[in-house]
Amino acid sequence: MGKKILQLEQISKSFGDTKVLDQISLEIEQGEFITLLGASGCGKTTTLRIIAGLEHPDNGRVLLNGRDVTLFPPEKRTVNTVFQNYALFPHMTVGENIAYGLKLKKFSKEQIQKKVAEMLELVQLEGYQNRMPGELSGGQRQRVAIARAVAVEPQVLLLDEPLGALDLQLRRQMQFELKRLQKQLGITFIYITHDQEEALNMSDRIAVMRKGQFEQIGTPNEIYETPKTSYVAHFVGEANILRGTVAEAGENILLHTPAGSFSAHCYEVAAEQGKTACVAVRSEQVSFQPAEQSLTGLSAVIREKTFAGGMLRIVLELTDGQTLVASRHGIDLPAQVGQQMTVFWEPSQAIVVEDSEEELP
Amino acid sequence: MKQAKASKKYWATLLPLYLFTILFVGAPLLYMVVLSFLQRAESWGVTSQFTLQNYIQILQPVYLSTFADSLKLALISTTIIVFIGYPFGYFMAKLSPKGKQRMMLALMVPFWTNSLIRLYGWIIIFRANGTLDQLLMGLHITDSPLKLLYTYPAVVVGMVYALLQFMIFAVYSSAEKMDWSLVEAARDLGASPAKAFFTVTLKLTLPGLLSGIILTFIPSMGLFFIADILGGNKVVLVGSLIQDQLVKAHNTPFAAALAVVLMIMTTLMIALYRKISGVRDLEGLL
Amino acid sequence: MKTRSISFSRIFMGIVLVVMYLPIVLLVIYSFNESKISSVWGGFSIKWYQQLFRDKEMFKALWNSIILGVSSSVCAAVIGTLGAFGMTKIKCKANGVMEYLSTLPIMIPEIILAMVFLAFFSLLGLPFGMTTLILGHTAFCIPYCFMLVKARLVGMDASLAEAARDLGASEWQVFRDITLPLIAPAIASGMVLSFAMSFDDVIISLFVTGVNVNTLPIRVYTQIKTGVTPEINALCSLMLLATLILVALSTWLGKEKQ
Secondary structure, eight states, X not given: OOOEEXXXXXXXXXXXXXXXXXXXXXXXXXXXXEEEEOOTTSSHHHHHHHHHTSSOOSEEEEEETTEEOTTOOGGGSSEXXXXXXXXXXXXXXXXXXXXXXXXXXXXOHHHHHHHHHHHHHHTTOTTOTTOOGGGSOHHHHHHHHHHHHXXXXXXXXXXXXXXXTSOHHHHHHHHHHHHHHHHHHOOEEEEEESOHHHHHHHOSEEEEEETTEEEEEEOHHHHHHSOSBHHHHHHTTOOEEEEEEEEEOSSEEEEEETTEEEEEEOSSSOOOTTSEEEEEEOGGGOEEEEGGGOOSXXXXXXXXXXXXXXXXXXXXXXXXXXXXXXXXXXXXXXXXXXOEEEEEOOGGGSEEEBOOOOOOO | OHHHHHXXXXXXXXXXXXXXXXXXIIHHHHHHHHHHTEEEOSSSSEEEEEOSHHHHHHTSHHHHXXXXXXXXXXXXXXXXXXXXXXXXXXXXXXXXXXXXXXHHXXXXXXXXXXXXXXXXXXXXXXXXXXXXXXXXXXXXXXXXXXXXXXXXXXXXXXXXXXXXXXXXXXXXXXXXXXXXXHHHHHHHTTOOHHHHIIIIIHHHTHHHHHHHHHHHHHHHTTOHHHHHHHHTTTSOOHHHHHHIIIIISOOHHHXXXXXXXXXXHHHHHHHHHHHHHOOSSOTTOO | OHHHHHHHHHHHHHHHHHHHHHHHHHHHHHTTBSSSSTTSOOOBOOHHHHHHHHOXXXXXXXXXXXXXXXXXXXXXXXXXXXXXXXXXXXXXTHHHHHHHHHHGGGTSOHHHHHHHHHHHHHHHTOOTTHHHHHHHHHHHHHHXXXXXXXXXXXXXXXXXXXXXXXXXXXXXXXXXXXIHHHHHHHHHHHHHHHHHHHHHOOHHHHHHOOSSOOOHHHHHHHHHHHOOOHHHHHHHHHXXXXXXXXXXXXXXXXXXXX
């Protein structure tokens, strides 16, 4: 694959007594679209600020093109940021905002003019050159912020939740456009978000962060299909997490729970005979039928049926008190709340994961 | 490490303010306190003798009564200012945006006009056979000139006139920020207009009102030239006393002691304001 | 019900405004009075204006006031702006004390400051005159500049400076290109306010001026105290005119900006 453009080595950072980043390492390749995905407070913004040079790590190194830039100030790095709130200079026009970085780099007037026009075209804001940022809509400001950062031709573009302030429809449209931009420019994008859908849609690779560490790094497919930990499984795609005792180990395992037994598959994580194992099952993979038809599976009671976003969401309670969520296309199903059910799934869809030992929301 | 070094160069920006403030505010005030404990020299200047005499002298009835008179005048003026300025600021906050702008402009002109000029206008009104006398006699309300100039009421009018805007601006800035839907909510919950005013509006505009009181009360104890111009030498304020002791009697230590007492009074009032309102900066000061 | 309360508030504000403007208007009217006795209308005349323009002392005082106002507001703007900027950059315990101390001059009665300056400047042996006037006026102008600029800096989005650095600006370039333009309106209004306060000041000026240096307010004050001539009316009217122009100008500038 391509050459390494950015390397983080064993980076740690604390603010006062709070450890925000705990020895994280990451290698990013030229032209990659990588997303740091995590809940608020997981350290993703701090990671970004360290890469930008707005923050300096307590330990560890940042290498840009193989060169140690750990203590370089932001203006000495070929890395630029699109800020969460855009940070457009309110006293400058759109054109002046975009030209600002170029002026500092001592480009000639003609060069600047040409580049600004080019950038405005790139983000489809031709004719907005003399507007003030205050006169633009959120989506337009977003584009100006991107144009301003891209104008100085960075090797890496950092985007801090750039779509956070936009409404859903605009967000979807901008996702598509950002991806197009990245392909067109060939710049490495490091993207921060807490929205798993955004991450899955746009990224070449996703790094899921939790408590200042990387929980799993992989392609969207890997992250979604074979999550390593219960946290990743739940955070990306809201999988059900079940725990049971391993009765038969191997590639396919059998688990005992008070509610019954079921099979699961080991992809990345192995299970040991006699130990507790943690299994993730996505809601759309959960099947159930009325209990009287004597099937093998777990017995459960339907607790809730809700219809949202074109999907029917059914909450099932197992006899040991664990709950499962199943989802179906459609508006309603014949089963009633309170009815006894037998729950089952394809063994290959029950993935053995590491237990993050966290109360899942 | 690097951050600490980076911020070090900003010390240079603080330096002018620190130096100026220490040299020309801190040091002079400290010197005033020192002076107030020194003995007055025979004819001119001070000796380095420590004494409490200056403070004991303040306790003499003549001077105590000056403080009392000053406080009384400040109290009267401030009370009048509250009753005119508070409703004015309150009504102003209820005007349309355009109305607010116009009113602001209308208030700005007198505010920016030299205070001496504005006071001088009152001389024309108050002097014997001046505008007011002519008006009153013309309307046959009085038969003879009232000769209001150089009287106590004239000084009160001058004080109110000079300081009213501070109250209006303070109350206005407080009332303008207020969420009027809170008043509507109180009315909706069954409060009468008066009850809603006293339980909601007044409470929310209190920082402005208190700030206005301080901004008018404190200066009114020191604005000796108003008492001078409109009161002749009949009304003596602490301010006038300090000036007399300094300029006419050349008793610098005693003047310093008077200033120290005045300073303590005002500092206590500001501290009290901060405690009650929970706001550090005075509302509507700028 | 509602309309009645509105009309009451209108009437109330109207009366207050009339009383507020009354002395000012009378002053202007009497400045055109032929008669020397201001209670008697002796016919229209501009002789007091002519007399005023022949008064060299008055012009000297005006000139002094302008120099004093400009110097002290410039000094205050520089010291106050730098100080406010420094305080947002360096967090230290002395800042709180310093902030309190530096804003004290506009919190305490002016007479205290006046007496303190008089005593302190004579202790230092400074010659009383323009220098002492500028020092004294700068002291009470700093709080206006400092407080306005600081409020603006505190309200400023920190990511703007970061964005500029990210685009390649050095710390100095950030200050020049981003911070300074954004706090410029605050500095400007601080200076205007400072100038107005300096131009209006009687008490401190009276105490710290020398024998030979008069400012306009001092001259007006002594004239009012010694004996009134309608010349003062003329002067006041002219100053009023200047104020009106300034207010109109600043509103117009404010509107332009929007």
